[in-house]
Amino acid sequence: MIQVRNLTKRYGSLLAVDNISFDVERGGVVGFLGPNGAGKTTTLRILSCYHPATSGSASVAGFDVFKNSMEVRRRVGYLPESTPLYSEMRVREYLNFRGKLRGMSHPQRVDAIRRVTDRCWLGEFVDRPIGQLSKGMRQRVGLADAIMHDPEVLILDEPTIGLDPTQIRETRNLIKELGERHTVLLSSHILSEVEQTCDRTIIIAAGRIVASGSPQDLRNRFSTQAxxxxxxxxxxxxxxxxxxxxxxxxxxxxxxxxxxxxxxxxxxxxxxxxxxxxxxxxxxxxxxxxxxxxGATLEDFFVQVTAEQQKQRTK
Ligand SMILES: Nc1ncnc2c1ncn2[C@@H]1O[C@H](COP(=O)(O)OP(=O)(O)O)[C@@H](O)[C@H]1O
Ligand SMILES: [Mg+2]
Structure with a gap:
């Protein structure tokens, strides 16, 4: 569903993403795990056509993100790290506005708004101004927006950052539910989050992929040093x-x-x-x-592989 080949992104002299390749199969939730500054946001922005790569290629749902960005955008729902929402708009108005931007007809929008507010448990908040909602609720509005056009792929950048524990649990459950219908790629710097939500994990550190597999695979690989x-x-x-x-x-x-x-x-x-x-x-x-x-914990593994990568970068 997502294919990334030798993708590189430079910001001036900084190599933010360094020749990475990976695949994401259809269905389920894949975690893109790495410490701050690892290159997660940069990669996800490239995959959602928000900025170009320096070199390499990537395709989402069968379309090249550079050559066919319109097709990709139609099939991808993207939740950025901080959602730019219009605080004076009511939830329904905002989603309606977003639907218009996507070229949806009036009946399509009415239908979609009903579907996504239901799915993201926003029912009783649809007529509230976004500015009055808690951070957790606003995150749900962002998710509702991301799934409005029923995309095949959902790309979520640190979807639970800044939420309280109850909201985190609710958002995780929602993401798992979404993973039943969509292919979800989510980034996180929190290991336990990825362990609880994802079927597969790709670990990135200092712009490079250092490991990937199911949480159990990664734990097994490390447990020789138990x-x-x-x-x-x-x-x-x-x-x-x-x-x-x-x-x-x-x-x-x-x-x-x-x-x-x-x-x-x-x-x-x-x-x-x-x-x-x-x-x-x-x-x-x-x-x-x-x-x-x-048994070694996945956390030991994560700390070890990311520290090794960080050391190599500074060499
Ligand atoms: N627009 C930008 N200009 C220059 N450097 C950037 C820009 N965006 C990100 N970076 C740098 O690229 C690296 C990777 O950043 P990012 O992709 O945001 O990592 P993550 O999301 O994993 O925390 C960091 O060192 C960051 O400072
Ligand atoms: Mg980030």
Missing amino acids: RVVAEVRGPQQEVESGARGLPGVQKVESSSNNGWVRVAVDAKPDLDVREDLYRLTAAKGWTLRELRRE
Whole structure:
């Protein structure tokens, strides 16, 4: 549904998007995840024909964003990072105005307004001036506008930024619902958001794609470096140095609480030290009450890959 090939965008000497390529299949919600300044907004603006790329190509719904921008605009609903809404207009007036800009007829507009206000839970607010609405409600107006022409693709730039927790939850649910009918590409710098809303994630850092896959794929790829955590009743120093002496162990951290020592053991990738650790405690006569492999979180992965990329850029 979206194809990006070797896309590059320069602002003067700054390389905001550096030769990226990716595909988005039809249907579902794809997260475009990266820290601030990664190049998310720049990429999404190119895909919605809001500004040109320096080089490379991109197509949306089968049309080239540079050569066929009118066709692309017809098939894409775009929610910019900050929605420019007219605060003195009422919701219905605004949507009507936007529909006119898109060349929709009067009956089409009446129909579309009913459909989108219903879908974005705006029913009771349609006759309120936009300026009187909360930020969350205004975001819904932006979404309603983006889906008015029933586009195949929805491009949402940080759709929950600045919302309170309740509004965030509502907006996420709405996006998931929209993902059942549209192909949604949304950007975010918040990992948990992408984890909760998206079927697939593309991670971008310093203008480059550093990883992509389902949240589960990404977690699996990282979990070869999982650590083992144990809780042992024994002398802290000895427990720590005993763990450090096991084959393949690279790092040991310990803390103690009420006579229980908690050790976190990082070993070489693909090595599971649980068995050795168990033998150690048994041989020493220490009591072992917990021994588990701690799965790396997606957050660890995100922090690691984006930090590596950032370092390379500044080299
Ligand atoms: N219009 C612009 N002129 C110059 N630099 C820009 C412009 N827009 C964005 N940038 C720079 O490009 C980089 C990527 O920005 P952006 O795409 O907004 O990232 P993100 O949305 O991931 O935070 C940043 O370093 C930003 O400062
Ligand atoms: Mg941005």
